[in-house]
Amino acid sequence: MHPIVIIGSGMAGYAIAREFRKLNAEQELVMICADDAANYAKPTLSNAYTGKKAPEQIALGDAAKMSAQLNMTILNHTWVKSIESATHQLHLEHVDQTATVQTYSKLVLAVGANPIRLAIAGDGSDDIHVVNNLNDYKAFRSQLDSSAEKRVVILGAGLIGCEFANDLQNTGHQVTVIDLAPLPLGRLLPAHVAQTFKENLEATGIHFVLGTTVEKISKNEHGHYFVTLANGQALQADAVLSAIGLLPNTDLAKATNIHTSRGVLTNAGLETNQADIYAMGDCVEVNGILLPYVMPIMQQARALAKTLNGENTAVHYPAMPVAVKTPAAPLTVLPAPIDVEVTWNTEETEDGMLAKASDAEGTLRGFVLLGATAGKQRLALAKQVPDLIPISV
Known part of the structure; x- marks a missing residue:
């Protein structure tokens, strides 16, 4: 029998591998990912400073450790160039630019989501950080730790932007958060709660500039940035972090004629419209519901593991509250x-x-x-x- 193949080594990829192994120790598993396949919890990145965790302490295991632990072949630094759903084959390109073909019996798309990037003018715009994985975080921390004044501008007052703001302000940084919305977490909170939440964060020293957006980011020879806003205001920064949201990664699915909307579309069994191809994690839209949080991933992994092991199981979404990591509020x-x-x-x-x-x-x-x-x-x-x-x- 051909292996079950998982594309993606994020929380979703490792969650399905772990849950499946609880049910089946023998079936061959293969994980394919473009990065180094380090296993870590992405939510820990936005409060690592407060938790006194250096970037090299965040990973729970490298590819070799995870491969042994889960009895799974891991092909890291490997890209899936195309999926042939009719023949159940993946065309791969490896880091040395060699090409191979991987056959699957079942395929799981756990390809996550990509940060939204704004088109911003200025010679400093290429230096804007996004933190969507551990390598991103290492680059961001490296710049912060090398700056003397530790002034950080964060684009986006959503959940991740506010978590990073609280973490950085809590550890001696000067944080300014910019958002076009009139209040932070405007999509999640009613206005009166958002106002109190904002005031609680402001009490720690976090500065919000709302109702405007960034037009230009310039830099000087000392590595300092000048952030020009649409309202005419200008800010200085030692690092700029963009946290304006994520878009589910649907490119591979679209190229395979898998139905997509906001995310990769599946039924309650996490099945796509292509035989033996499933999706889960931040990329999936289940019966029209897109929930890029930890608890839905765990519910998906438990259900899909049973399905992959021969027991068709629907994912069950109970009420799953989200804890926002902002200790100041x-x-x-x-x-x-x-x-x-x-x-x-x-x-x-x-x-x-x-x-x-x-x-x-x-x-x-x-x-x-x-x-x-x-x-x-x-x-x-x-x-x-x-x-x-x-x-x-």
């Missing part, structure tokens, strides 16, 4: 479904607030918990929210 969010009209009701707590989103029938569909006191209600509230995907394959 402890925050837990369960976003309400985007297609459901909700009404917000807010209660003040001694150190924050609890905001509940209810639908027309009064059913709880989402919530926001700001502050440590409110956060204690996370599990009880999550049990009241209907499952997102309770359906069978």
